[in-house]
Amino acid sequence: MTATTHRAPADTEAATVEIHDVHKWYGTHRVLDGVDLTVRPGEVTVILGPSGSGKSTLLRVVNHLERPEIGHVSINGELIGVRRQGERLKELSERAILTQRSRIGFVFQNFNLFPHLTVLDNVAAAPVATGKLGKPEAVELARELLGRVGLADRTGAYPRQLSGGQQQRVAIARALALRPGVILFDEPTSALDPELVGEVLAVIKDLATSRTTLLIVTHEIGFAREIADRVVFIDGGRIIEQGPPSEVLDKPRHERTRDFLSKVL
């Protein structure tokens, strides 16, 4: 893996993410039960928790792929997906939400690359479609980003011709192409063969050293220890405990955290 370690482009301003008292339920099932979390600019936050604990839902609330029933998320002080109307919060128009999402990177567990587009077009499409860049500039940026994730020689390939690890690296480049202030990773290595996990983690580690705010849901405890500024443990839709990895991972105060760590370590 030869990911060059130059910094994120200058026009990317690392974002502050504030999650305020977020509740989300499906029918009677409470998925999120009052989550409060503030992520400082450039901070790398790893979210851990057993499956079904609500960690993926929390991530999807941040870019409004899921609408919270109560509470709100703001990025750099701007409410996401809603606006204030007197005492209430009203959901924004679809177009306004899409504009907000184009400033938030999202990396999926299953990559979700566009299979009918080449690697280069996958990365260059969004900046053009959202009107941020002209076609030539977008292509140039895409080449640069693909170089950064170590795939400069695969620009003409289609996603299905790549390994899982390569696909996920393209997906990261695709998210970076919108120059987001924050990138959300939803279990980015869970769908990968064990020997391919390292190459994706190396790219994320490279991002962690640049000044981009990262929120990462993962099961890679070793990786969390290595790159996280803060580890957040979630269970039953609530934050059970949080703090630097040296505390949460090595000296967990809570019974449920200890129980979880003993199972995954």
Place this chain on the structure above:
Amino acid sequence: MSEPPGATVTLPEARAAAEPPKAVTAQRVLPLRRPGRWIATAVVLVLAAQFVHGLVSNPFYQWDRFGYWFLRPAILDGLLITLEVTVYSAVLGLAGGILLALARLSGSPVLRAVSWLYVWAFRSVPLIVVLIFLYNFSALYKTLSVGVPFGPAFFSFDESKLATDMVIAVVGLSLHEAAYAAEVVRGGILSVDQGQHEAASALGLPKGYQFRKVVFPQALRSIVPNYVNQLIGLIKGTSLVFYVSLLDLFGAAQTMGSTYPGDIVPLLLVVTVWYLVLTSVVSVVQFYVERHYARGATRSLPPTPLQKLRAGLAGLRVRIRQEAAV
């Protein structure tokens, strides 16, 4: 693992017995003979030859009259009408089908219900009934007007002037076609992975772009084969426009047949061959369109017939060389 154990065991023995030993011939595997397959092939060939012989030698088919009629202007005019009606109805039908499919998949229960009712109605009523109903439509509504709903009209059309036979045929076929196309398109859109919708909206791609550039091109992979099926049905369905007094290919032959009753069989053969030509053209186009939309869906594209022929010839050459070497 890949080598049968017997080969490694017998090789030294074979070498000891035969001299001088030839490694290649000793290991040569003769493929299984399949006499049943040869017999079946021979039977089918005989039957096919008999059928062709019957077609050629039976005077009932009057192949000289077929040659006479095949390129007659009356027939070619009919062919042109068939093509025109097909093209207009296919385009309008597909456009209507896309709209109906989007309505069916929308969040509005009213749109969903209207789309469902439309498909239900037009799939239930035979095409010929729709056509004849439209033919008499001007008796039901004398004028058509554009204006405020239930309010004043801006323009009015005299329907007897607007509704030519061609318009009736195209409208009827399009209405019918749209109902089927809607289901084909809906199926195609549903076949696109949910993750694609999520990725497109997570990237903040505008809604129209999401549909045109992400979802629809992927849906086309399943839409094309189904819609071509539909299109071939439509080509043949156009023969019904004869009943709203439009002289298409079938209509032209039918009219000529009533003037020259002795030529009915060759005229039907003319029609048959032209329909075969049309559907063959559509099938060829289908192959290349499907190949185009297969990009990225498979690791490598299926070969074109020309590529297959070349590969086949190359393979044959290699085999002949190998046989000669042995």
